[in-house]
């Protein structure tokens with residue numbers, strides 16, 4: 001079925017004119033009609049618009065155009081601006097807001113010929129680890145619909161795992177690409193901070209947020225990274241590093257490369273089957289000729305606490321703009337203060353309010369130095385741990401999550417337990433480095449995907465993808481599909 005293809009498989013068929021972009025898009029739409037009632041990965045999508053984009057792509061293909069993503073249907077997390085499409089961040093506060101422009105990442109996908117369609121469900125403003133904080137209802141894990149898909153980009157992961165699109169975009173502030181990718185059994189890449197422009201991404205925590213792809217294999221991840229990377233004058237945090245040909249690096253040869261195993265990551269809360277899968281992956285890397293080196297990231301223990309100070313502080317500032325005045329939903333009041341508080345009181349969900357209150361607290365006078373400034377210093381120590389480790393190794397291997405997908409409702413009443421599900425992913429954002437999650441096995445009963453996290457040097461995506469790809473090709477876990 002066409003909707004099951006990877007980007008590279010589909011583009012090969014499209015250029016040979018074995019299939020049309022319309023057929024590929026229709027296959028995705030049919031799959032959505034068949035399974036999305038159970039999965040609810042999409043908040044909304046416009047089938048007629050997707051097909052119109054497909055027809056335009058078919059015309060270009062017919063005229064001999066060779067854009068790298070021509071005719072490939074890609075679905076988008078509801079936090080990125082796509083011109084003339086709704087943008088809600090899975091919140092009520094944006095009302096019926098429609099984007100007036102394309103995010104740079106979207107502009108680049110469109111320039112490469114992609115069919116950009118659908119709004120994927122997420123935790124409200126990307127705050128969460130299970131997609132249960134959406135104002136638009138739960139997304140279900142395609143491997144077991146009683147379980148969560150992870151979060152905050154749960155819709156992006158579930159849509160790819162359920163073959164409702166060829167690939168999708170998500171964002172990762174503390175793990176929101178890698179964690180749901182692990183729990184849904186797909187490939188999720190968080191690029192280095194500054195690799196992809198965030199112009200047109202609704203900010204959660206500006207010093208941590210990155211856009212990245214969800215794909216069915218590592219090659220597709222390389223293709224989408226290449227298509228979206230590069231400096232952008234509209235995002236001053238984007239970095240003018242050259243954009244390599246990432247796909248060309250995927251030659252399977254990792255002989256002699258050094259992969260670090262951080263001793264701090266094999267902790268007590270790690271589920272036995274997850275540990276066994278990661279141990280087996282490490283053995284596989286040795287078989288492939290890599291050298292495994294034990295390393296230490298001594299400040300790992302402080303990562304979650306540091307993250308929840310910095311991320312909430314930045315969120316409290318970023319979310320101040322949702323005031324009912326300039327855009328989005330409004331609840332009227334007798335004066336501006338009443339209007340703000342009524343609008344924000346009605347528009348934000350409980351977790352977003354919790355974060356705004358926490359963030360305002362850690363920034364308030366008298367507490368700023370004790371919390372925020374302190375957290376910034378610890379953040380530097382965490383980054384230095386990684387930079388020191390990368391003097392010795394080419395990549396670092398860890399589990400992506402401590403457990404496989406948990407049940408819906410299991411952690412939603414306990415924010416701390418929920419926060420701890422990102423224990424292995426958060427440091428990567430604090431350090432500003434790149435990371436990827438790839439499938440590395442399954443739990444037995446029930447059968448649920450397990451993710452392997454690989455972390456790479458700043459702007460070291462080429463090496464990271466090469467190492468991920470070598471393992472993927474040697475094992476083939478990514479080929480397994482859920483029965484929906």
Ligand code: GLN
Nearest residue numbers: 126127128173174175176
């Ligand atoms: N789960 C983390 C949080 O709730 C990370 C979210 C993200 O990466 N957007 O903040």
